Amino acid sequence: MSPTLWLRDGRALAALAVPLALTQLAQVALTTTDTVMLGLLGTEELAAGGLALVVFNQCRTMGVGLVTAVGNQVAAADARAERGDGDGADIRDLVRGAMALSTLAGVAGALVMIGIGRALGWLGQDPEVVDAARTMLTALAPGLVPCLWFQAIRQFTVGMRRPRALLRITLASIAVNAGLNWALIHGAWGLPELGAPGIGVATSLVYLLSFAALYVSARRDEALAPLLDLRVWRADRATLRRLTGAGVPIAATYGSEAGFFSVVALMVGAFGTTALAAHTAVNQLVYIVFQIAVGLSHAASIGVSRELALGDRGAARRVARAALACALAVMAVVGIGYAAFPEPVLSPFFEGDVPSIAVSLLLVAAVLQFFDCAQNIGVGLLRGLDDAGGGFRVTLVGYWAIGLPAAWLLAHAAALETTGIWLGLLTGLAATALLLLRRFHRRTAVPGPGAAATEAA
Known part of the structure; x- marks a missing residue:
């Protein structure tokens, strides 16, 4: 590919990927702040809070997956309106449907979180950690509904290509979250002293405030305000079914x-x-870097959809290569930082000395994060092909049939314990990335003899 095409494709990808990645990074700073403050309270609090955040992120991620396709559908409806084939009514109905779907998913997810909190004691965890995690989950559960409301409006603004307010609001929420965490942990500013559970309460409040801020911002935008309709009771059933049909395989993939x-x-x-x-500490670092992959994945997904709509499969492949090249460059820089300065990187998460096991896991993460990024981009590429179901099936194989058995064998049979689990995690992510990219490559091949058979695979 010529340097001119590389530059053009890179600029097109960056135009959407950079603001989305920055927003994702700012958003993950919320959970990073929570994790750091838990670490300052002690190892037990960090372990319990980390366990609760894992459960919360599971429910949140699947809920986000349900409304992720809204952005693509809004963009398509907006393009039709620009051509004169529509008047915005489709977009308003998509917004109503997205809000209805996010409400249902948020309530269901909150109930699941509370139920899991009650079941944690059966899973071989330390009893004191379980009790603290259960309390944290109860505090986090109410925040899931406004969190998914925020995601629904976010997809609307991204589909309309007006995501700039997202970054400002998310950056402001970091400061608000840190202040509320401190106040509710220690009982400052007239607020009750809740200890570690105060972090969960603060997070729930911040999600509610973030949704309110994004809604107000969209209402002040002349292009968005006429289309922002939150009357969920007027959501069209056919639209809701369409959004659910598109969102379920994405949610299943994210949930997998x-x-x-x-x-x-x-x-x-x-x-x-x-x-x-x-x-918990190393996983949080991986999760931070993963947000770059999310931005690249969303941008690549939209790019592939646009190029295929124009009938240019070669350009769709170039989008994929540009996204993967960006991922490799970023992950290489971060990985070098992990290897060169492991203890300074990890020290914010621990009150005293950094445990040696954390350093070992960080070195595994230096390699793992590239495959984590590549598989997320692969999921986005298949979503751009309207093949979210295929992506879900691939993740079942990569994560559960390959990664999980490898983690157990390396931890127990090879006696590598926690490091072995992470090596198994790396194996599963690498297998998933390779399978996803192989599927994308096959489905974007230039049609020729036997193409119909390939498409049916």
Whole structure:
């Protein structure tokens, strides 16, 4: 590919990927702040809070998946309106449907979180950690509904190509979250002293405030305000079914990955509180870097959809290559930082000395994060092909049939314990990335003899 095409494709990808990735990074700073403050309270609090955040992220991630397709559908409806084939009514109905779907998913997810909190004691975790995690889950559960409301409006603004307010609001929420965390932990500013559960209460409040801020911002936008209709009771049933049909395989894919990480956390917990605390800290670092992959994945997904709509499969492949090249460059820089300065990177998560197991996990993460990024981009590429179901099936194989058995064998049969679990995690993510990209490559091949058979595979 010529340098001119590389530059053009890179600029097109960056135009959407950079603001989305920055927003994702700002958003994950919320949970990072929570994790750091839990670490300051002690190892037990960090382990319990980390366990609760894993469960919360599982439910949140699947809920986000349900409304992720809204952005693509809004963009398509907006394009039709620009051509004169529509008047915005479709977009208003999509917004109503997205809000209805996010409300249902938020309520269901909150109930699931509380139920899981009651079941944690059966999963071999430390009883004191379980009690603290259960309380934290109860505090986090109410925040899931406004969190998904925020995501529904976010997809609307992204589909309309007006996501700039997202970054400002998310950055402001970091400061608000840190202040509320401190106040509710220690009982400052007239607020009750709740200790570690105060972090969960603060997070729920911040999600509600963030949704309100995004709604107000959209109402002040002349292009968005006429289309922003939150009357969920007027949502068209056919639209709701269409959004659910598009969102379920995406939610299942996200849930497959998040569930894989949740089971891994439970496996690590069996090796003790220190191992779980180390896992929580390193996993949070991986999660931070993962937000770059999310931005690249969304941008690549939209790029592939646009190029295929124009009938240019070669351009769709170039979008994929540009996204993967960006991922490799970023992950290489971060990985070098992990290897060169492991203790400074990890020290914010621990009150005293950094455990040696955390350093070992960080070195595994330096390699793992590229495959984690690549598989997320692969999911986005298949979503751009309207093949979310195929992506879900691939993740079932990569995570559960390959990664989880590898993690168990390396931890127990090879006696590598927590490090072995993470090597199994790396194996599952690498297998998933390769399978997803192979499927994308096959489905974007230039048509020729036997193409119909390939498309049916």
